[in-house]
Amino acid sequence: MTYLSFIKTEFLVLWRRKQDVFNALLFFIIVVVLFPLGVNPSSDFLAPAADGIIWCATVLAILMAIEGMFKEDYTDGSLEQLVISGLSLSLLMLLKTTAQWLAVLLPLLLMMPLLAEMLYLPDGSFWVLIVTLVIGTPSLFLIGSIGAALTVSLKQGAMLVMLLMLPFYLPVIIFATSAVRAAQLGLPYLGLLAMLLAVFLLSLVIAPFMTAIAIKASTN
Amino acid sequence: MTYLSFIKTEFLVLWRRKQDVFNALLFFIIVVVLFPLGVNPSSDFLAPAADGIIWCATVLAILMAIEGMFKEDYTDGSLEQLVISGLSLSLLMLLKTTAQWLAVLLPLLLMMPLLAEMLYLPDGSFWVLIVTLVIGTPSLFLIGSIGAALTVSLKQGAMLVMLLMLPFYLPVIIFATSAVRAAQLGLPYLGLLAMLLAVFLLSLVIAPFMTAIAIKASTN
Amino acid sequence: MSWTWFHKLGSPKWFFHWSKSLALPLFGFGCICLLFGLVWGVAFAPEDYQQGNSFRIIYIHVPAAILAQSCYLALGLSGLVFLVWQMKIAPIFIKAVAPVGAVMALMALVSGAIWGKPTWGTWWVWDARLTSVLVLFLLYMGIIALQNSLNDVTLANKAVAVISVVGLINLPIIKYSVEWWNTLHQGATFTLTEKPAMPAEMWVPLLISTIGLYCLVAGLALWRMQTEILIREHRSNWVKQEVMKDGL
Amino acid sequence: MQSSAFLTISDLWIERGERDLCKRLSFDVFSGDVLRILGENGAGKSSLLKVISGAISPLEGKVFYGGQEVTNDRHSLQESILYLGHSAGVKKVLTVEENLRWYCPSVSSSELHSALEALGLLSLLDSSVNTLSAGQIRRVALSRLWLSKQKLWLLDEPFSSLDAEGVGILEKRIMQHTASGGAVILTTHQDLLSLHSRDISLSL
Amino acid sequence: MQSSAFLTISDLWIERGERDLCKRLSFDVFSGDVLRILGENGAGKSSLLKVISGAISPLEGKVFYGGQEVTNDRHSLQESILYLGHSAGVKKVLTVEENLRWYCPSVSSSELHSALEALGLLSLLDSSVNTLSAGQIRRVALSRLWLSKQKLWLLDEPFSSLDAEGVGILEKRIMQHTASGGAVILTTHQDLLSLHSRDISLSL
Amino acid sequence: MAFDNLTDFFEMGRHGVYVWSVYGFSTVSLALITWSTLSKRHQIQETLRKRFLRDKTI
Numbered sequence A, B: 001m002t003y004l005s006f007i008k009t010e011f012l013v014l015w016r017r018k019q020d021v022f023n024a025l026l027f028f029i030i031v032v033v034l035f036p037l038g039v040n041p042s043s044d045f046l047a048p049a050a051d052g053i054i055w056c057a058t059v060l061a062i063l064m065a066i067e068g069m070f071k072e073d074y075t076d077g078s079l080e081q082l083v084i085s086g087l088s089l090s091l092l093m094l095l096k097t098t099a100q101w102l103a104v105l106l107p108l109l110l111m112m113p114l115l116a117e118m119l120y121l122p123d124g125s126f127w128v129l130i131v132t133l134v135i136g137t138p139s140l141f142l143i144g145s146i147g148a149a150l151t152v153s154l155k156q157g158a159m160l161v162m163l164l165m166l167p168f169y170l171p172v173i174i175f176a177t178s179a180v181r182a183a184q185l186g187l188p189y190l191g192l193l194a195m196l197l198a199v200f201l202l203s204l205v206i207a208p209f210m211t212a213i214a215i216k217a218s219t220n
Numbered sequence C: 001m002s003w004t005w006f007h008k009l010g011s012p013k014w015f016f017h018w019s020k021s022l023a024l025p026l027f028g029f030g031c032i033c034l035l036f037g038l039v040w041g042v043a044f045a046p047e048d049y050q051q052g053n054s055f056r057i058i059y060i061h062v063p064a065a066i067l068a069q070s071c072y073l074a075l076g077l078s079g080l081v082f083l084v085w086q087m088k089i090a091p092i093f094i095k096a097v098a099p100v101g102a103v104m105a106l107m108a109l110v111s112g113a114i115w116g117k118p119t120w121g122t123w124w125v126w127d128a129r130l131t132s133v134l135v136l137f138l139l140y141m142g143i144i145a146l147q148n149s150l151n152d153v154t155l156a157n158k159a160v161a162v163i164s165v166v167g168l169i170n171l172p173i174i175k176y177s178v179e180w181w182n183t184l185h186q187g188a189t190f191t192l193t194e195k196p197a198m199p200a201e202m203w204v205p206l207l208i209s210t211i212g213l214y215c216l217v218a219g220l221a222l223w224r225m226q227t228e229i230l231i232r233e234h235r236s237n238w239v240k241q242e243v244m245k246d247g248l
Numbered sequence D, E: 001m002q003s004s005a006f007l008t009i010s011d012l013w014i015e016r017g018e019r020d021l022c023k024r025l026s027f028d029v030f031s032g033d034v035l036r037i038l039g040e041n042g043a044g045k046s047s048l049l050k051v052i053s054g055a056i057s058p059l060e061g062k063v064f065y066g067g068q069e070v071t072n073d074r075h076s077l078q079e080s081i082l083y084l085g086h087s088a089g090v091k092k093v094l095t096v097e098e099n100l101r102w103y104c105p106s107v108s109s110s111e112l113h114s115a116l117e118a119l120g121l122l123s124l125l126d127s128s129v130n131t132l133s134a135g136q137i138r139r140v141a142l143s144r145l146w147l148s149k150q151k152l153w154l155l156d157e158p159f160s161s162l163d164a165e166g167v168g169i170l171e172k173r174i175m176q177h178t179a180s181g182g183a184v185i186l187t188t189h190q191d192l193l194s195l196h197s198r199d200i201s202l203s204l
Numbered sequence F: 001m002a003f004d005n006l007t008d009f010f011e012m013g014r015h016g017v018y019v020w021s022v023y024g025f026s027t028v029s030l031a032l033i034t035w036s037t038l039s040k041r042h043q044i045q046e047t048l049r050k051r052f053l054r055d056k057t058i
């Protein structure tokens, strides 16, 4: 196994399981559709809430997508093979997370114009929303991968993991929606974007190592 | 295997996997907490939206809980054993769904007063909300079990199932939230509750058979 | 009453021969009716006093919406027939008709959305009827995808039948959503009990184009079923004779 | 007792994913029989067992049980069948005892103990199946053979990951079962040591 | 060649879930060795292989490889190890070829074909692993033995669910490997037919 | 005819874009589904015929 063959296979598996990715996206759409229907379909309600709804739906979809990230590798024994492959486990994990991120985020971004239209998102803030998604979601994936790795090892402790992950997700959500709202009000929002970037870099440095440790602990 | 031992074991597995149930509940709480944070924490915004948010969160939590309902049984071969057990598969499925429902709904109801308070749900409508939950969610579980049974065979088709299930969830959500809102406005809401009950009875009659057929078709 | 026709209908071979010479006439008649109705509607029917000429979209919108629902009804019923009587023709019907129904639903959605812009001022509103047609479209897509992703024929037959049957419940929702939920969308034009409120010059072409679309879809469905029967029965002798004889 | 067939397979034709596995396969199973299905990897042994148990349906052919055709309605057959497939049907989150109580709720605890004792699992009674070794999990699945009353056993590679002692125990149990009028259909790639069997070969 | 041990295990003590599996286990592996680990179900054979491969860590004891201690840093060891566990590490959604390309990205397609030919899998090259029989899946996992260059093989019950022909093929391959200076540690409950092995017994 | 001249007919009092795009879209979708139906049918018959002919010659 090499890093290259690993990442190739990751994409291949994602391609074969493209329904799983669609699954996450569909989940996203379901959340977005549920809220107007369940709460209030009028544009007075939806327009100011649109960015929040989109971000919440994104977080939920990512939680869904990430939760089972290592499950199958665990049951079919390939996780074990990764651990003893002699390659750097942290790097493998980083590659895997990146692949997942690309697979989920790109189609999500493609759907954004349509959903923004359906939720009556105010015109000016569309691009800011896209930017927050692009720099905000990698952190969610990186942090989430730690949780997913722990889930695999704890076997029954998925709850704990989500509980542990949520506090780390909150700042991302708050910075992101504040940035969009600042843009809507014409206030400066670059500072908030910088914060998002900082969270991203921090998790980029820490998360792969933590994930590798959790994975190693889980394969015995 | 008898019906009794089956249901006992179901509860036992649920008990062992209690974290999975907590997981669904936690997911519920996450959704409920995310919205005030991501969208708008003021009571002006939350009070009229509270019932809708709670119902949407419930639907999502149930989708989460139900999706993997048969997965493990399928991989460890016990689903096969159920099919050839000579017992009525529809009845077994009904029992299983009931067990799942109890496990998820009871704790959810317990948390309701707290959440209603957090979301500033108007006082008068609390009990109506509870009633809609009690007669609305069984339908969600029953219908969902059909989808879950179909997913099992597809392996990669979880998306499809959600796609297929959503249409059936929408009326339940709409009747339920309309009932709560009617109660808030002092309008008659018994008709809407009767509709919910009708949906429940209909799915009670149809769903177990459909689930059994789907399971049988998928275990070859 | 004799039930032999019912059992015969269940046999793909019988069905193939029975329907062979039916498809083209149906399709042709449908095309002519539809064309007639549409030309009448778009060029000769009087202008609506409220909506002006955008009202002419109705001659596509309503037939498509009706067909989208009828196709689904047929799907659900044949799913039921398959689950109860194991009739072999039923899953063939479902497989053949689902894509046609999806096209109809898409036509209804697109024409409705385009119509919405001049009359309601927006492409999309969260209206129950609109949403439920969207959902109907998704349901069709789901059935098609389910069909395609299962390579095991027996499993695919059952799974698709189950979903079609369960999906029947969506139809009353579309039908009554207009009454249940406050909505921008219009109620029914054609009912069995009352005369339409529109003037006859408006609704007669509508009726004609609806009938036309029905026949057109029926023709398409027969063709598609015949193809599917050929694929499924390709091992049997009669298919061999059929294919060699026609030399198509 | 040995006289008339209680399970008859006639003209079976199994197809999996476009491939014909067996065409026109017919055989009888008598009480007291140990029927061994032989064949290379992928010959269709597991598929055949699944067809008999009713988990998958054949393309053509009939199955008779006790003189009646059960091809479409397997109820009466399934009540007297015990099927153990490649995956053992053991739930990983439960303990050994809980797993057995699931399948055999009515056995007394002394019966349970003696079955587990026979298989050397007694000390693991309360261990979660998660923490068992491959052979121990197989033994847990097999202990149903000691606890149930079904007449016809369908065993798909029951000896895999068992140690020599385990194989001996299982063969003895199979012998007991056939001696008391039961029948066993099994697949295996190993040679049977103490058992005498009738063989059916599937070929690719 | 047969002279100095290239893997040395000294004083190993493995504990799993409160139970001591082996205490003070020491042995050497020489090139050309076939080392068979014997023991009842649950004796700790699989655990031992996992410890050597580095998937789990021992409570005490040391592992030397090529004269260096690698107990804590397994990198150099892992590069020359090929480990096949109970679960085969084969991805079900991929086809046979894709699975092999994952582990051995650099093999030429003629090598790949000859390996698959040896195992009788050539016609299944493009089948998804989902649709294979138990023995065929095992063969897919084993084909890595034909394609990789690692010196030390750790095989956990490699013969399970293989038919007689498959067992023969695998034994021949193991012989080739040891003849060319490799070493094999394996666990099995079956007797080896054509292979000569050195045995180590674990007891409960 | 409800229109005085062809320009009116195509413009439909500012609603021409909407009406004609709906008619265009529908025509295209109906044509596509018809085409795919017929071509699939033709293709299946051809492949089957070829296969039977080949079987006969062998």
Ligand code: HEM
Pocket: C058, C061, C062, C065, C066, C069, C108, C109, C110, C111, C112, C113, C114, C115, C116, C117, C119, C120, C129, C130, C131, C133, C134, C174, C185, C186, C187, C188, C189, C190
């Ligand atoms: C995406 C948007 C729309 C969708 C999905 C939609 C869907 C439907 C459906 C399902 C029907 C029922 C057909 C039947 O069963 O009789 C219908 C009928 C009708 N729609 Fe729409 N519609 C949409 C937009 C519009 C708009 C914008 C208008 C015009 C203001 C409109 C006017 C009508 C009329 C007049 C009928 C005939 C009522 C009847 O005869 O039943 N629709 N539409």
Ligand SMILES: Nc1ncnc2c1ncn2[C@@H]1O[C@H](COP(=O)(O)OP(=O)(O)OP(=O)(O)O)[C@@H](O)[C@H]1O
Pocket: A220, D130, D131, D132, D133, D134, D135, D136, D161, D163, E016, E017, E019, E021, E039, E040, E041, E042, E043, E044, E045, E046, E047, E048
């Ligand atoms: N994850 C685990 N947690 C706790 N104990 C375990 C775990 N896995 C195995 N054990 C225990 O360790 C012991 C040895 O298991 P191991 O899998 O090494 O046995 P084995 O010799 O390979 O047996 P078999 O021949 O059945 O494969 C068993 O008694 C088992 O109960």
Ligand SMILES: Nc1ncnc2c1ncn2[C@@H]1O[C@H](COP(=O)(O)OP(=O)(O)OP(=O)(O)O)[C@@H](O)[C@H]1O
Pocket: B220, D016, D017, D021, D039, D040, D041, D042, D043, D044, D045, D046, D047, D048, E130, E131, E132, E133, E134, E135, E136, E161, E163
């Ligand atoms: N789900 C499936 N879909 C399609 N084909 C399948 C499926 N399962 C098995 N097959 C094919 O059917 C054939 C027989 O499989 P089966 O599992 O019955 O073999 P077997 O005789 O039990 O082999 P083994 O000795 O390896 O267990 C194989 O060639 C396999 O490729």
Ligand SMILES: [Mg+2]
Pocket: D045, D046, D047, D086, D156, E133, E134, E135
């Ligand atoms: Mg098999």
Ligand SMILES: [Mg+2]
Pocket: D133, D134, D135, E045, E046, E047, E086, E156
């Ligand atoms: Mg082992």
